[in-house]
Amino acid sequence: MTISENTFLPEPISYIFDQLEKSNIFYWIDAGTLLKGVRDKTILESSDIDISIHSAQVKDVLNALTCIEERGYKVQYNGGNLMLEDLITISLPFSVNKITSIDIYIYHEKKSFFIRRSYHKPLKDSYFKYLFYLSKKISKCDKGKSSEKCKIRFIFSRFIFYFYELFGKTMWWMIPRQYFSDFSTLKIHSRVFRVPKLYKEYLCFRYGDNWSVPIERSEWFQDWNAGESKILVSRRLFTLFSIKKYWIN
Numbered sequence: 614m615t616i617s618e619n620t621f622l623p624e625p626i627s628y629i630f631d632q633l634e635k636s637n638i639f640y641w642i643d644a645g646t647l648l649k650g651v652r653d654k655t656i657l658e659s660s661d662i663d664i665s666i667h668s669a670q671v672k673d674v675l676n677a678l679t680c681i682e683e684r685g686y687k688v689q690y691n692g693g694n695l696m697l698e699d700l701i702t703i704s705l706p707f708s709v710n711k712i713t714s715i716d717i718y719i720y721h722e723k724k725s726f727f728i729r730r731s732y733h734k735p736l737k738d739s740y741f742k743y744l745f746y747l748s749k750k751i752s753k754c755d756k757g758k759s760s761e762k763c764k765i766r767f768i769f770s771r772f773i774f775y776f777y778e779l780f781g782k783t784m785w786w787m788i789p790r791q792y793f794s795d796f797s798t799l800k801i802h803s804r805v806f807r808v809p810k811l812y813k814e815y816l817c818f819r820y821g822d823n824w825s826v827p828i829e830r831s832e833w834f835q836d837w838n839a840g841e842s843k844i845l846v847s848r849r850l851f852t853l854f855s856i857k858k859y860w861i862n
Contacts, residue, residue: 620655622802623709626662629681630804636677640664641796641807643718648816650801650808652825657710657802665718665793667727671859674701674717690861691733695752695767696774697859699729720786720793721856727793729786730850736782744777771860778850785848792818819844 621627633640641647644663646656656662666674678688678701687704690697701717720727735742752770754763795810809815816824 620657620802622657622804625705625707625709626712626715627804628684629686629703629715632677632681633674636673638666638670638673638677639807640666640717641809642799642801644819647808647812648820648824650799650806651812651816652827654801657712660711660713662712662715663718664715665720667793668719668721668857671697671719671857675859678703690859694733694749695770695861696732697861698732698856700731700733718786720788721853722790723853725790727788727790728853730848730853730856731783731786732778732781732850734783735777736784736847739782741777741781744773745781748773748777778854781850782847783850784845786844787846788815788844789818 622630641664642650642656643665645659646663649658650656681703682688685706689702689704691700692702699719699721701719703715703717705713718729720729732745735745748770751766751773754766792809792811792815796807797810798805799808
């Protein structure tokens with residue numbers, strides 16, 4: 614199906630953007646959404662929509678989510694965990710043109726980079742990944758259990774998570790500071806979105822020199838994964854142990 618760039622966004626999607634803007638959230642379109650918005654003039658041909666914010670606005674987003682959840686949207690933090698650090702997923706009440714959710718990526722500024730540790734994606738070859746999965750499992754509390762037992766499980770899961778964070782490794786997203794410091798705007802589907810001012814350079818950095826040429830994801834990822842991209846770096850979580858955490862109790 615061909616979608617005109619002048620087509621208005623469906624209401625279930627525009628509602629989320631309206632609520633974020635009403636709460637003065639400074640967000641920009643990112644990742645595959647930015648790629649398709651620039652290259653294909655649409656953000657309605659993927660399974661989700663990607664936007665990003667700076668970590669200073671996490672509390673504002675959490676406040677905005679109250680109204681959004683009351684409207685029937687479901688919210689998950691870092692893939693269904695009880696600790697929010699760098700990913701909020703808002704699931705739509707029903708799919709819109711294959712789109713089922715909006716991902717909000719949270720970037721933390723550290724020295725010359727904006728980073729996401731992606732703690733919920735431990736390296737597969739690391740034994741410490743089991744600490745993460747154990748922490749996640751223990752934190753789950755069935756509705757039938759008493760609040761006291763749930764509280765104990767929650768505290769114990771945080772204790773295990775501490776050791777996972779101390780020794781575990783993940784693949785970090787590391788974005789050079791210049792890409793997420795200055796912004797311009799781009800009109801897509803009759804709506805004005807913020808985009809990195811150096812969006813062409815950023816897309817080249819993120820997807821390679823051929824970012825403007827549509828190719829199958831399987832083919833693109835194979836070439837990209839074998840290339841020299843510096844955007845994903847394997848690091849110990851402990852390297853940035855001081856990131857502010859939002860435990861969702």
